[in-house]
Amino acid sequence: MDDQNKNLLLATGLSFAVMLAWFAIAPPQTAPPPEQAQTETAPVAATAPGTADVNTNIASGNAQAVAEASRITISTPRLEGSLSLLAGRIDDLRLKDYTETIKEGSEIVTLLSPEGSDNAYYGINGWAAASGVDPADVPGPTTLWSTKSTQLTPTSPVTLIWDNGKGLAFQRVISVDENFMFSVEQTVQNNGSAAVALAPYGQIARHGEPPNLKGFFILHEGMVRMSDGELNETKYDNMPEFDINPKERAPADVVQVAEGGWIGFTDHYWMTTIVPQGAFKSVAKYDINNDVYLTEAVQPTQTIEAGASTTVTSQFFAGAKEWEVIRSYQRDKGVDRFVDSIDWGWFYFLTKPIFWLLHTMNGFIGNMGWSIICLTLVIKALLLPLAYKSYVSMARMKELQPEMEKLKERAGDDRQKMQQGMMELYKKNKVNPAAGCLPILPQIPIFFSLYKVIFVTLELRHASWFGPFQDLSAPDPTSIMNLFGLLPWGAPEPGSIVALILIGILPLLLGISMWMQQKLNPAPTDPTQAMIFAWMPWVFMFMLGGFASGLVVYWIANNTITFIQQYSIMRSQGVKPDVFGNITSTFKRSKKKS
Structure with missing residues (x-):
């Protein structure tokens, strides 16, 4: 030859x-498997993040309380849904611009679902007690907030209030832009006679794996985070198992972030991400007892003197991984390397251009x-x-x-x-x-x-x-x-x-x-x-x-x-x-x- x-x-x-x-x-590619309805809903184990100086609180299932709580409508040009007054959960969200299939009459994509529904998936914020206050006297996963607001839109933020009756008054202002970013501003006023120390946190809980998990080698699905410029991806089956047994140390994947970053879950086309302001502790774990995947961002402990107040801010992205939108958050809002939330792969130097x-x-x-x-x-x-x-x-x-x-x-x-x-x-x-x-x-x-x-x-x-x-x-x-x-x-x-x-x-x-x-x-x-x-x-x-x-x-x-x-x-x-x-x-x- x-x-x-x-x-x-x-x-x-x-x-x-x-x-x-x-x-x-x-x-x-094959057609995704049909969604299977869960015959039993596992009880929630929504945890207030624990640190060396913050007590860990474990909450029992809240499905019935979520179903009974009042809701505030979410309406933007690109999102529809509602948030629950139980803990101020952002837990009901659909993407107006995207349908499940190309067939006429196909339903729009549902991203977040409340606890008690199939494939529950939601974001939650709260405060963890560090010192000077009982953990039961700070807002957490079971706190029922009150409000005068009826609707969350890009021009009308929602203000939630809660008073523990023991000198601490909490306020949470939730706003949303015209795309997929929520802002959560949390304030605590200490009207008591002694200083208290509290740690604000944001958490994303996902009950079980996504129903349409692709499982391809080429595609990352699971936890994704940026920590001081370092991207980390962990698939669902590799997340560390968390055991609520108090006699055992609960393992978790913990990273201390000094400058800037974010953490959340990514699907094929959609993503939820917590973007704290400033330094924070980035935590990922799997609650083996309740089949709940958790990502958390714990911001630094705040010491509030008597008669003083403090305010902390974080953001919550929930939407489609649109390159232009995500790039605008990186360029205009300072979200560090947010474009890397898109899975560019090993040949990113070729894939991106x-x-x-x-x-x-x-x-x-x-x-x-x-x-x-x-x-x-x-x-x-x-x-x-x-x-x-x-x-x-x-x-x-x-x-x-x-x-x-x-x-x-x-x-x-x-x-x-x-x-x-x-x-x-x-x-x-x-x-x-x-x-x-x-x-x-x-x-x-x-x-x-x-x-x-x-x-x-x-x-x-x-x-x-x-x-x-x-x-x-x-x-x-x-x-x-x-x-x-x-x-x-x-x-x-x-x-x-x-x-x-x-x-x-x-x-x-x-x-x-x-x-x-x-x-x-x-x-x-x-x-x-x-x-x-x-x-x-x-x-x-x-x-x-x-x-x-x-x-x-x-x-x-x-x-x-x-x-x-x-x-x-x-x-x-x-x-x-x-x-x-x-x-x-x-x-x-x-x-x-x-």
Whole structure:
């Protein structure tokens, strides 16, 4: 086999090996499992965070009290829901701009749910007693606040008040902006005769794992936090188990944050995060007794002298991981490295600029499918110098074929003589036989990064292209079963095994584009190698068929542009690839075998 085909086989084999590994660690998307109603609601163990000088308080289940407590409506341009006067919980929240599916009439996304409902998930604030006051005399998870407010909007904050009847008066002012950020300002007035020490805290409680947990290697779901510039991610099953047995020390993942940071939970597209002001203690733990995941931010203990008051502020993000919105909180509100809450992955140095470019293009074009194709053109243009060098080398090697054939005849069975002769021939003609593999190498991290962008970022969710392609983050919805949408009956569920077998139009075009690339060169003379080449495009076709259709669009565009580049560059070097002849010879060999 000549070196040109060796290089092509090596490049294809390398690509195949990488894709096979990727297929194993990041399997195709499947339809999420239906939500299962919980037959029994576990009692809550909402804890007031404990520190060296703060007593830990454990509260029993509050489902009935939450159901009976009065509520204040939350209404903003992008959010709807309510907060409970029991502890001032932000525990009922829906995202107006996002629906569960692309089907007409689909419900909007529910982010937070109150205790007692399926998959309870909520934020809560309070004070923990340090000294000079009984823990029962500070507001916590069971405190019933009072208010004159009826609605929380961006222009009308809510003021909650509670007096312990023993000299301490508490006030909490909750406000919300036009996107997804709540501000919680907590004030305590000491009307007593002695100083008291209290620690304000914010907490996010999640009862059980999310019902639609993806569980993909490529995607982080679970606890996420920033601590003095260091990002930390912990999946749900790796969170430290917390035991309320008072005879045992309760383990927790604790980080002291000196300058700035945040902590919370992240899903595929949504996130809840506590953003304290100033220094705080960042805590993550799993209450094993009640199946509750907890993230906490404990701000420094405040000593309030008699007749004095103190105020502390924190923020609570609950919403979609929109890049522009999160970036605005980082840039304008000082939330440290908040953009890193989006899971950019190992190749973040590629993922971030690729996303920025795709996002910018989509802003001009207004269609994510065409934006992906334009992005591919830009990437191929950036890699053109490398591709040019590679294809020129391949063209020169093709010109050397007659001399190589003569060298083989002279060398006979002497492999060492053959290798030495070939090296001299390459050196004399300034040809690098390994150059043919160069274009595939930088494409591997770029491919991974683009897959990460398409799979993880919210901008691709439910992004339409044209016709049947109304969600580029989902697999191709078409199928050969209904002639790719031309016939009136439906197709298999996208992502299912049947859909992978009865492939759609995009995977088919992917296979054809890879096959056409192969036909730029004659098939190897070795039967085994020829068979590998013959099957490679169709193996890839089925492997990638269940991946996000946006990614398949990129790969088709990439293959098409590569074909045009290689054909044009080889012709410019005096080599005319016989594409049609290579195709017909393939069918002739097939007829001979039959």
